[in-house]
Amino acid sequence: MTYTQTQPDHGPAAPGTPADAPRASVGDVDDVVRVLEPDGTRVPDAVLDPWIADLSPHELRALHRDMVLTRRLDAEGVALQRQGQLALWAPCRGQEAVQIGTAHALAAGDFVFPSYREHGVLLARGARPEGYVLAWRGEEHSAYDHTTINAAPPQIIIGAQTLHATGWAMGAQRDGSDDVAVAYFGDGATSQGDVNEAMVFASTFRAPVVFVCSNNQWAISEPVTVQTKYPIAGRAPGFGIPSLRIDGNDVLACVAAMRWALDRARRGEGPSFLEAVTYRMGPHTTSDDPTRYRTSEEVDSWAQRDPIARFEAYLCAEGVLDDSALAEVAAAADTLAAEVRAACIGATTRAPETVFDHVYAEPHAALAQQKADYAQYLAGFATEDAR
Amino acid sequence: MTYTQTQPDHGPAAPGTPADAPRASVGDVDDVVRVLEPDGTRVPDAVLDPWIADLSPHELRALHRDMVLTRRLDAEGVALQRQGQLALWAPCRGQEAVQIGTAHALAAGDFVFPSYREHGVLLARGARPEGYVLAWRGEEHSAYDHTTINAAPPQIIIGAQTLHATGWAMGAQRDGSDDVAVAYFGDGATSQGDVNEAMVFASTFRAPVVFVCSNNQWAISEPVTVQTKYPIAGRAPGFGIPSLRIDGNDVLACVAAMRWALDRARRGEGPSFLEAVTYRMGPHTTSDDPTRYRTSEEVDSWAQRDPIARFEAYLCAEGVLDDSALAEVAAAADTLAAEVRAACIGATTRAPETVFDHVYAEPHAALAQQKADYAQYLAGFATEDAR
């Protein structure tokens, strides 16, 4: 077998631009599979359609609702940070479709391994209000209860969670269950060794794991062209993993593609890879100033592809949503935001000595001693003060 | 763009065998480009032929000679180990064609980054006899003078050198030179994060680097199917790097493919990837017992594809080699072996205090003190003995 092509033959030509002339995307952002046009028109797609033919109005409304809730939650996160209630927030605005679409396709027994930006995924998994904020406030490293929502603590070390997902899937496989693991990560993460090793292990062991890469075009200030000269979805087949490049702002495409991937996994066909082409509408985090590295024209052009507006247009046209339903969703979103705000503002900082807790699961005399010494040290101030 | 195929469309079907039923190869070992059949028959290949049309009888004989020398050197390494003169040796028997073919295609200014098994590459670069053996004897970590042969010290940390090659190539690029870096590594190495990151960097920066993967079917006891379910050459295009899957036992194919890759690099077209399908005829190292994990039938079948026998058959048929030429090469091989043996057996161990040398390039008082203390400690024994 030869691979003599100077441009690989299984995708669009890799742009020949040198590294220091970055472009906003690798591959045409419209060279994706989708079923909803940016204006909300439904278009047929032979690959995707079968996977969503059965979606009921109820399910469609649930998708819409969770996207709206995610956006509201995200706005609240930003607001809380601006008000000094959170130390930081990583906005996910613009990425609601891939997060909600893929998460809605899951079964309860599946397990997700999110990055720091997947607020919508955690929402769809049923997280409690405090989950979203306490880590960003600096109260906890992770305030999600992974056992109730089947989600690992959000990962900050770029790409590390992809190996965890693969290992979890190897476990599910050994258990004879049909549970599937899902690894969420960004376009930047694809450069990390861990992500590539995860594909190696997943392929070798046919692990039931779905890799969901949210290609939001940026890794902080670096355009995706710094990470790759070839469309990300084109990477996986070389590891023996089939992939789809989907419109990440089309929630129905995301549901469909995810169902396709989950079905493969449950049938023992191993891993799949989804590249969801989307856009990070906000800054990388609230500490970031994206005007230093990208144009407002670029941001505006992506606003035209908004995932919620698009889906609303479609659902209203179909009569699945009306003004009263929209109002109800908006109210639910405000309720969620209020709950999150309350969980944040009402949070109390743990007692100092708790920094020593849960370093080890088993007794640890040396650390217990350090804890006691520190408690005594702190108590000394009280004594001094009392004198 | 969609990649919906459950088997990727740009190569042979990935075998569906589960991980615990390993096969000796991924992809048909004959699904390669070659110009010499195993029996030495010359066959046309549109891709390769142009690159070797100009090879003179002199050059053909040089290729043959270096392959024979490599085999003899390798046998001497094994013998020296068996005789207790070396602590270890990693035999390269069977892999002479890819090592000599690719190395002969290089220019003097190119720089190679070998693994521990590339004795032939170092031979072709003009290494001195002691280079091959002193590290395996435990006298030095590397006894090659990298400046005269433009080769990095052989790398033991699997895959690490691929990043060094890529970085060196980025340097060559900045210098405006047309020097090319070459990374040599095995099939097992393709699983390491480093190797995949090297492809990312090479692709992003269009670095003039050639990745030469000697797929010798085994990583110690693990067949290549543990590393990948898809042909290795199929990995690179997904990083935007074109590749060739070549018959690694056909030295002319190796020359041709390497010239193709080097030419791309020199013309500023960036990295290329060669998967040379070959076979490790010996044990992993002299410490290894391959009968524990592979059959003699498999080894025998690869003996039928021997790179030297094949090339000799071709050259004799073409009248480029005759018996006297063969005898001359055999004598040269014996001379080399004798030189290597002499360099090995004649080696003296450095003075103890030299363990402190070359930790730092700049003065380091603390270490100088440790060295002085240790010398004094050693001297104390002499004093005591003298009393």
Add this chain to the structure above:
Amino acid sequence: MTALTMGAAITAALARSLADDDRVLLMGEDIGRLGGVFRVTDGLQQRFGAQRVVDTPLAEAGIVGTAVGLALRGYRPIVEIQFDGFVYPAFDQIVCQVAKLHYRSNGRIRMPMVIRIPWAGGVGAAEHHSESPEAYFAHTAGLRVVAASTPQDAYVMLRQAVASDDPVVFFEPKRLYHSKGEVDLDADLADAPPLHLARVAREGTDATIVTYGALVRTALDAALAAEDEGISLEVIDLRSLSPMDLTTVAASVRKTGRVVVAHEAARQAGLGAEIVASITERCFHHLEAPPERVTGHDIPYPPSKLEKHHVPDLDRLLYAVDAVLERTSGHALSARTPTATEGAR
């Protein structure tokens, strides 16, 4: 009791762990059909199947990272790193994930993982095959780190490590793989000394040698040699490198007032520093002479023909014993011992 090599004791502990708990898995390079490059997993894949004794792709971050996921799913992975020098590609997964997940999840996630590492030098190996990385792990909160020095300890400590709900880095001194000792294969784990305790390997009164791993044997040899000179050395086998049983160490130093700390790893910021510092803090008024450290030099591991000038040996231990005993001019003990010729010269 059965006479076993340390390698065989480890094999037995692995087999027992696999047999007792079907959530236990082995993962690593070449551990299956080959039985590992040291044959420590020999026969285990045949006995327990390829789903439980897993030949992995050649990627250490991948091995440890997937083991994290398996642990999250309720498995108890035992990971083999083929040689000490190959643990570094997995360093990020070990330090940021394995060590921290229990803390990060407020105790909700457990990481019952054992990372076995054939360890340290003195076996004439190639570059990167003789490393002593234990200080890196002992400095990392969230890990437990242990090192066995006898077949019995190797057997019991490995089973304890597997039973622990905390991640344990388990160092196996490769130059002791073939050393033999009596092992009680049926001993009840509950009766064994807990994993975190040090062991007084030999009692003595004049000075204490604190060490771990293969150097415990060297220290015992030193004690024998010193005995001929009428000097009584206490030898402490630390066993657990994190946490350290400083109670046992301090008790000994309070008794002897003099201490030598030994390890193969580089001196600077090695575990010897922690031991000396802790002793100084705890036994300040009992110390009769400054503690001595006998360690590898602050150099990369040298080529194997020169390794005897790096790895502490009997003579270097005795030289340091002389120093803490304030015997004149060093070499008093070491130059007299019958084994001195094997040492530094």
Add this chain to the structure above:
Amino acid sequence: MTALTMGAAITAALARSLADDDRVLLMGEDIGRLGGVFRVTDGLQQRFGAQRVVDTPLAEAGIVGTAVGLALRGYRPIVEIQFDGFVYPAFDQIVCQVAKLHYRSNGRIRMPMVIRIPWAGGVGAAEHHSESPEAYFAHTAGLRVVAASTPQDAYVMLRQAVASDDPVVFFEPKRLYHSKGEVDLDADLADAPPLHLARVAREGTDATIVTYGALVRTALDAALAAEDEGISLEVIDLRSLSPMDLTTVAASVRKTGRVVVAHEAARQAGLGAEIVASITERCFHHLEAPPERVTGHDIPYPPSKLEKHHVPDLDRLLYAVDAVLERTSGHALSARTPTATEGAR
């Protein structure tokens, strides 16, 4: 002299290094157009071009590994690791390659590389953004490790690191990035104190505080507070963490007889252990009280709302000073200082 923040001093050193030697390159994530997440490389890509100030793919092993290759080709790469907690994916390349290549090649290869790491806690950051990994590197032979605590030192030491033919891990205390100081931008490097020397940041007679990085300021505050009580503290800024200038440290301890060693990193097998052990070995007969270590606890870095209970502060330093001065019952100094309320409570 110019008043600059430490961040600006580093920017100036980088600009100067790039201007002086066209073999110098900067590599890292977001260092180009963005100017780095701390804006330390702001404007440099614009000025020196994208070939010399390189935004790399998001892969730390890749960054360091390609920098090794660039060094082999004759370049002098300055690598930025975006945050301390992200250095671990590059650990293998740093420990096995960067640190060892000079030794492995018998001195033929040089690795003039600087690895800049924004470092340590106290800035309210998210998980993995407040790590203190310096002991890992100080334990690794072949590396030099330094930490600046003033803008002037940051400027000079970074330029010295760039000029060094050895690899240097350069720690930048992120909570000092915005702190200002006078910097002599035109000073001749030859006149500056060599990179490996410690600095007596304040002279004193009653006890010595040895520390480095951001805690140097805390130690100076402690000395001020103690002065009000009539106690004279000497403060030593170690500057070089490998090698360590133990001569300067020992001279101070011989004078004061009492010493507190402080760092943010975990206590066990941290640099404090090395410093205490070295002091004990060198100054045994001068020590009047056991040395004290004030360090981060042996825990993963806690959530930021609790970090003040992990990172040593003024009160914890003073508490330890009380202890080495053998003042009764602790808190004598710390509870009286005006800043005590900012501290542990």
